[in-house]
Amino acid sequence: MSGELVGLVVVSHSGRLADGVAEVAAQMAPDVTVTPAGGLPDGGVGTDFEAVLAAVTEAATGAGAVVLYDLGSAQMTAEMAVESLPEPDAAVIVDAPLVEGAIAAAVSAQGGGDRSAVADAARAAAGRPEVADTADAAGSGAAASSGAAADSGAAAASDGAAGARAEITLANEVGLHARPAALLARSIADLDADVRVSLGATDADAKSVFSLMSLTARKGDTVVVTATGAQAEDAVARVTALAERNFDE
Amino acid sequence: MGCNAERVAEVLRAGGATVAEHKAELIDLDRAIGDADHGENLDRGFAAVLAALDGGLPETPGAVLKVAATTLISKVGGAAGPLYGTAFLRAATTLGDASELDAAAVATGLRAALDGVVARGKAEVGDATMVDALAPAVEAAERAQADGGDPAAVLAAAAGAAKEGADSTVPLTARKGRASYLGERSVGHADPGATSTALVLGAFAEAAR
Ligand SMILES: Nc1ncnc2c1ncn2[C@@H]1O[C@H](COP(=O)(O)OP(=O)(O)OP(=O)(O)O)[C@@H](O)[C@H]1O
């Protein structure tokens, strides 16, 4: 299984930091191999080229690897290690926040994302999560037109692509907190559909854990799930089913 | 007048000795604007290079430099590892399997080293890094070579310019590496990597005389 999924490598100056980031990321993605490479061989702080090369070599089999780093020499050491691979293209180094990036990448990899999708997920974890406000003309326009198609349940969106929509009242205890948000994002990661979840005026990219969490949707809130694209109906059905199972809480 | 593998190894040994001698000074410089490990990192790396050369001398100058490069990359453990390592590796590659280095080869090797450091670290002159020592060193080396200098004269010119370049980092704000996190507070300190670059080139020049 792990050979089919993109693997992650966490390069850090500290062994404990690399281990900790790998631990937190792996929790969200049970089938993804997250390999830590941190610290010097004697346990000191620094980056060990040989350890990084071993980790990257191991992770870059099968579907390849995405490499995250903390700072300074960790980036340069990661670059040297990737350049030393028989196939340097097998690994992508991303400039992303280490913890959030690793988690976003792990969730994307778990959903079957390829190297560039996993790398994009890590990069997108930088800065503020993607949240559209009604005040932003473009974002609200899209949300409103999806909303207008509401009553038909599933309807063609204005651009002619297949579209689907559902309203879900969250019944689970924690709402769209980290774990449910990760489950939701993971459940639709492999579908060819653009899926949005909105709460009131804000909406979120349903394939991004951080975007979903930033809605801070709680128990009792009603969120609207809209999807466009070839597998829009599947996407809405999966999200609805997950919510009906109370996110397996 | 050329330098063979044995001479290049001697020159490297002199560089290693200088790093060991100035280890505490480099640590102090890095304590002021970094994490106090530059002297330790570089000394660990050069000690391993010397041990590797003691284990057997490769046949060509390029091969000697390649041993230095791979050893530094493996052993240094900080930014200096990939940077010094890439510098030596690029120089080694450029020199190919020539059995002796003339003045032109020394200048070409230094230029390749600088290109490698810039490619790896993306720093420019004025960012307060080792590039501030190495870039003027390469220019001085090329001038000395064009003026008909021998390998020792080329290295001497490089060393002099590197020393000035290292001193020029004192008033600068660091824009790359760990010291860049300090912003304005990095002003007033010599960059450790620029200082070690000047020390190592100084030792190379001395040993090549
Ligand atoms: N991007 C860069 N380009 C050129 N030189 C750099 C760059 N980053 C750091 N340096 C040089 O490296 C020197 C510091 O080397 P040192 O071995 O102490 O690494 P470090 O900064 O502690 O490494 P780390 O990134 O692991 O913390 C600096 O003084 C500077 O000259």
Ligand SMILES: [Mg+2]
């Ligand atoms: Mg340091």
